[in-house]
Amino acid sequence: MHHVSHMMHDRLNGFIMRSRHEVRSVLCGNDDRLLAIVGPCSVYDTASASEYYARLLVQRHLHGSTLLTVARAFFEKPRTILGWKGLLVDPGAAGTGDIALGLRMSRKLLLYTNRLGLPACAECLSIPAALSMADLLSCGAIGARTVESQPHRELASCAPYAILMKNDTAGNAAAAVRAAVAARHAHASPSLLWGAGIARTVGNPYCTAVLRGGASPNYGAAHSDRTRTELSAAGMAGRVGIDASHGNSLRDHRRQAFVCSHVALRLRDGERDTACMVLESHIHDGATMLPHAAYGTSVTDGCMGWAETVAALRALSTSANLRRARTEKSPMRRPRT
Numbered sequence: 619m620h621h622v623s624h625m626m627h628d629r630l631n632g633f634i635m636r637s638r639h640e641v642r643s644v645l646c647g648n649d650d651r652l653l654a655i656v657g658p659c660s661v662y663d664t665a666s667a668s669e670y671y672a673r674l675l676v677q678r679h680l681h682g683s684t685l686l687t688v689a690r691a692f693f694e695k696p697r698t699i700l701g702w703k704g705l706l707v708d709p710g711a712a713g714t715g716d717i718a719l720g721l722r723m724s725r726k727l728l729l730y731t732n733r734l735g736l737p738a739c740a741e742c743l744s745i746p747a748a749l750s751m752a753d754l755l756s757c758g759a760i761g762a763r764t765v766e767s768q769p770h771r772e773l774a775s776c777a778p779y780a781i782l783m784k785n786d787t788a789g790n791a792a793a794a795v796r797a798a799v800a801a802r803h804a805h806a807s808p809s810l811l812w813g814a815g816i817a818r819t820v821g822n823p824y825c826t827a828v829l830r831g832g833a834s835p836n837y838g839a840a841h842s843d844r845t846r847t848e849l850s851a852a853g854m855a856g857r858v859g860i861d862a863s864h865g866n867s868l869r870d871h872r873r874q875a876f877v878c879s880h881v882a883l884r885l886r887d888g889e890r891d892t893a894c895m896v897l898e899s900h901i902h903d904g905a906t907m908l909p910h911a912a913y914g915t916s917v918t919d920g921c922m923g924w925a926e927t928v929a930a931l932r933a934l935s936t937s938a939n940l941r942r943a944r945t946e947k948s949p950m951r952r953p954r955t
């Protein structure tokens with residue numbers, strides 16, 4: 619019995635290590651697939667999330683040669699002012715503050731996705747929660763509301779996986795580039811969690827910028843090009859991610875499909891600055907307002923429904939394939955750093 623669980627543990631660890639490596643390779647351009655981070659805006663209940671991830675696994679296999687599909691598994695929500703703060707902090711939105719239960723449920727779901735063969739990406743919002751999930755993640759995100767926060771940059775600096783830095787809520791991409799640069803360096807910071815009260819981080823060269831729009835969208839090619847240029851100028855190898863939701867969809871989930879089509883056209887034409895797409899997607903489209911949760915429907919930002927998600931992944935996959943064909947014919951536009 620012990621032997622079996624050791625074997626399972628080794629297999630799981632091996633899968634997560636490989637997935638982390640694959641994410642880093644795509645972001646740095648050593649793997650020409652497109653990283654697709656896809657899933658609900660927030661995980662509200664583990665039943666609908668499990669059904670969603672089982673569906674996503676099929677898409678991951680279907681497009682495995684062109685897309686590196688990773689589960690968006692966001693358990694904590696940063697709120698503009700107030701609101702439900704996610705499964706990890708407030709399971710079932712019961713207001714009981716049973717964070718121990720929330721963490722157990724979040725970890726159980728992460729174990730489930732990884733055992734299925736679907737790597738996961740979560741937002742690193744509270745530092746203790748991020749550290750408590752780190753072993754099960756293949757990629758992380760720092761959100762628009764915390765991208766200028768020093769503790770978050772320090773956290774990213776010790777993460778054993780790539781961290782996606784969102785532009786700030788105003789739409790300023792330089793904030794994301796600055797965060798990636800800060801996280802590349804080693805830091806010493808006060809910590810109650812580690813050793814003698816000092817956390818020493820080693821520096822993480824695999825952080826990159828994700829454009830999520832602000833007051834207006836910034837998913838256009840010129841924005842990716844500029845951000846990539848800024849990353850390269852700072853000595854960062856990472857290419858750019860585009861979040862189809864938030865400011866890029868003007869918070870209308872129906873516009874995410876449009877953003878995906880726009881990026882797909884650019885990839886088809888050979889654009890190489892973009893390495894990643896983030897999609898907010900669930901079984902059913904739109905959102906419901908708590909306390910009226912409906913199975914498979916977002917309780918935070920509106921999501922694309924399943925049919926639109928499948929269509930968007932198909933379009934991105936076809937374009938990533940065409941980009942590959944073009945790349946094989948033409949030399950690199952910009953040398954890798």
Ligand SMILES: O=C[C@H](O)[C@H](O)COP(=O)(O)O
Nearest residue numbers: 695696697698699701918919
């Ligand atoms: O992605 C989720 C939301 O955009 C984020 O948590 C902010 O939400 P709010 O403005 O509704 O608080």
Ligand SMILES: C=C(OP(=O)(O)O)C(=O)O
Nearest residue numbers: 692761762763784830864
């Ligand atoms: C909160 C999120 O995004 P942002 O930080 O870009 O607002 C999110 O993706 O859940």
